[in-house]
Amino acid sequence: MEAAAGGGCGSGPPLLLSEGEQQCYSELFARCAGAAGGGPGSGPPEAARAVPGAVTAAAGPVADLFRASQLPAETLHQITELCGAKRVGYFGPTQFYIALKLIAAAQSGLPVRIESLKCELPLPRFMMSKTDADTRFGNPAELHGAKVQIPYLITEKNTFKRMDDEDKQETQSPTMSPLASPPSSPPHYQRVPLSHGYSKLRSSTEQMHPAPYEARQPLVQPEGPSSGAAGAKPPRHQASLIRSFSVEREPHDNNSNYPDEPWRITEEQREYYVNQFRSLQPDPSSFISGSVAKNFFTKSKLSIPELSYIWELSDADCDGALTLPEFCAAFHLIVARKNGYPLPEGLPPTLQPEYLQAAFPKPKRECTLFDSYSESMPANQQPRDLNRMEKLSIKDMADFPVPAQDVTSDDKQEQNKTRLEQNKIRLALKSTVDEALPKDMSEDPATSKDSNSLKARPRSRSYSSTSIEEAMKRGEDPPTPPPRPQKTHSRASSLDLNKVFQPSVPATKSGLLPPPPALPPRPCPSQISHHNVNSECSAQPRPPTQLPNYGDFRLQKQSEQASEAEIHPQLNRAPSQAADSSPTKKDIPYSQPPSKPIRRKFRPENPAPENQEPSSTVGGPASAVTGKPHTAVQKQSSKQKKAIQTAIRKNKEANAVLARLNSELQQQLKEVHQERIALENQLEQLRPVTVL
Amino acid sequence: MAVCVAVIAKENYPLYIRSIPTENELKFHYMVHTSLDVVDEKISAMGKALVDQRELYLGLLYPTEDYKVYGYVTNSKVKFVMVVDSSNTALRDNEIRSMFRKLHNSYTDVMCNPFYNPGDRIQSRAFDSMVTSMMIQVLSRAPCCRAGEALWA
DSSP: OHHHHHHHOSSSOOOOOOHHHHHHHHHHHHHHHHHHHOOTTOOSOOOOOSSTTSOOBOHHHHHHHHHHTTOOHHHHHHHHHHHTHHHHSSBOHHHHHHHHHHHHHHHTTOOSSGGGGGSOOOOOOOOOOOOTHHHHHHOGGGSSGGGGGOOHHHHHHHHHHHHHHHHHHHHHSOTHHHHHSSTTHHHHHTSHHHHHHHHHHHHHHHTTSHHHHGGGTTOOOOOOTTTHHHHHHHHHHHHHHHHHHOSOOOTTGGGSSOOOGGGOOOHHHHHHHHHHHHHHOSOTTSOEEHHHHHHHHHTTTOOHHHHHHHHHHHOTTOSSEEOHHHHHHHHHHHHHHHTTOOOOSSOOGGGSHHHHHHHSOOHHHHHHHHHHHHHHSOGGGHHHHHHHHHHTTOOOGGGTHHHHHOOOSTTHHHHHHHTTTTOHHHHHHHHHHHHHHHHHHHHHHHHHHHHHHHHHSOSTTOOOTTOHHHHHHHTOOOOOOOOTHHHHHHHHHHHTHHHHHTTSSOTTTOSSSOOOSSSTTTHHHHHHHHHHHHHHHTTSOOOSOOOTTSOOOTTTTHHHHHHHHHHHHHHHHHHHSSOSHHHHHHHHHHTSSOHHHHHHHHTTTTTGGGGOOSOHHHHHHHHHHTSOHHHHHHHHHHHHHHHHHHHHHHHHHHHHHHHHHHHHHHHHHHHHHHHHHHHHHHHHHHOSSOOO | OEEEEEEEOTTSOEEEEEEOTTSOHHHHHHHHHHHHHHHHHHHHHHTTSOGGGSOSEEEEEEEOSSEEEEEEEOTTSOEEEEEEETTOTTOOHHHHHHHHHHHHHHHHHHHHOTTOOTTSOOOOHHHHHHHHHHHHHHHHHHHHHHHOGGGGO
């Protein structure tokens, strides 16, 4: 440092800085330089402003820093002149250090002279705006709402008072202690955007450990005006966010290139969001529809315009549905808003869906990620990976010093190795995350192009009930209601239509009947009648007639074969009668309508004579019948009557059954009508803009 | 390019109307209002055919001395009306079409938002920024237009 200071300074006096001073000055310089040159996402400060290749501190933050030293303006002018900045036109490292030393001199009452530089001086004191996280933590009850809106200046004043005390401590204590306490902090602070928020985080977290870490709090970072009030708030809110969510601190906060700390989702927050997602939608890889999400987020009691804006931010592909990363982003924004943090103009990079998916893969994917990392990393880091995975769920307050100590510089691996003995497990956490995120960054460009494709994706995922536009465009009808007929079938099956229709209406009447496999059923009624008749037949000689026109299908199946058997006797009777033609003629008048039975009779007629011994009952009537055609006629008429009566009875039964069925179906129809009306009403309500 | 952009609901009340504030806004609001008649005329004229066949872009509704008014209607009878400065002579038809398409896409995005109830005023910031981008082009391009088309070819 000294050599650099001496060498870099062209015409200035050789500058001797103690180690503490060196550290402090380099930090401050880095901050000024970084604050000037770094915007969001910038890495190590590369403020090569006026002089390419040289690191300079821009005038703005430097001026603020100087003003913060509370020296009168003319003193500051003197200092600026003396240090050579005015001469060379910029604040190089040398000039900056000289200036700081002169400030220290002035603050301790020494005249502003070059000679003062040679003295042993305390560190310059700057009234920095300290995070009011301290005050916040002092009053946990005031975490939300109004406290947050406190203007920047007021908090500055608060912190200033604290600063005074701490400064005195600082000056009293050896210069080394507070500044040197985190040995790795200088490299850390080189990342200004991070340090800005992160140091606040650290200081806020350190508040939790008042005793040992009190001394660190005076290590206030000069808040460059670059971040401004909005910048001050996010860390505050971040702190409150952390507070509200868990005790666990964010171990990976310092690892990213993104300065927007409050927009990072911690592991625990992530788990919480994922659980909420699962409660709404069991499948983590699927979407939450718009209406479901709307109901859910409305519970957060934010105003509708704000919720609408949050949705706009988080639904990256504008499809009216939220995937898991989109949902996490939305939830995080809502939480941030609830804690008072103003909503950003655009979706922060850490909340982009691609980033969220990359940084927080699903648990199984996480394992694979770490497996791949373990392959790439040296073997001695593998146990760290495993430790990392084990420690993921641990709420470890002891992680605090790790962020404080940890590094974001490129040589972090070496540093980790050196600290392996000190803090193996904690560093495992850090290092793996460190390596995880840079890889995530590299993934991001690859996945960023997906955003375009997402936008270009046809809006086929719109499930929102209010997205009329989508429905119109697709020209879809509302999804048809679930098929009702199933119920009717199920109901009908309770009626057992099979049973209903078998014994029911003769084929002439009902079209409901499954067309019987042609003809066999037809003779059933005759067969039934024959059965009934047969009982009488045994007593009486059997008339050869049958009444096939009254179709009784009750005994359809069982009697199919028997019907044929019955046909045979009839046929047998027919040929056995006097005239072959006469029975046909007799048959014809009786069985005019169903010609099929006649056909049927004729068909088996040929083989019929061969099957003359079907059964004894058949044989009985056959033999009995042969004798007397005229008595057969009389008996035919009586049998006819009985057959007719039975047929009538059966028809009535069938009627009753059908009437019942009809009434039930009517009822179902009414219900369906009502449902339809209800749905149409709903449709009317939900869609005020109707299509013409 | 637009001097005034308006989104009119089916019931002919405005969902969103914005004009370049440099001039008298009332004049633009009135122009949009009167253009609705022309829109209805065009719709009914084309409406003999099936809705599907009807084109969404209505084209030039009517020209005045200083301004031209273009119209576009969606399938749900939401109308977009755009008032363009007549001095932008080089404004081609397909550019107007592309602007309407952008409007339509942004409107669709707004509709996707479940917190937006159809019929409400459009308060989406993304929509606002899109319209601003369309309107800002007028301010930046107007001098170029007068200078010639080549400047923004």
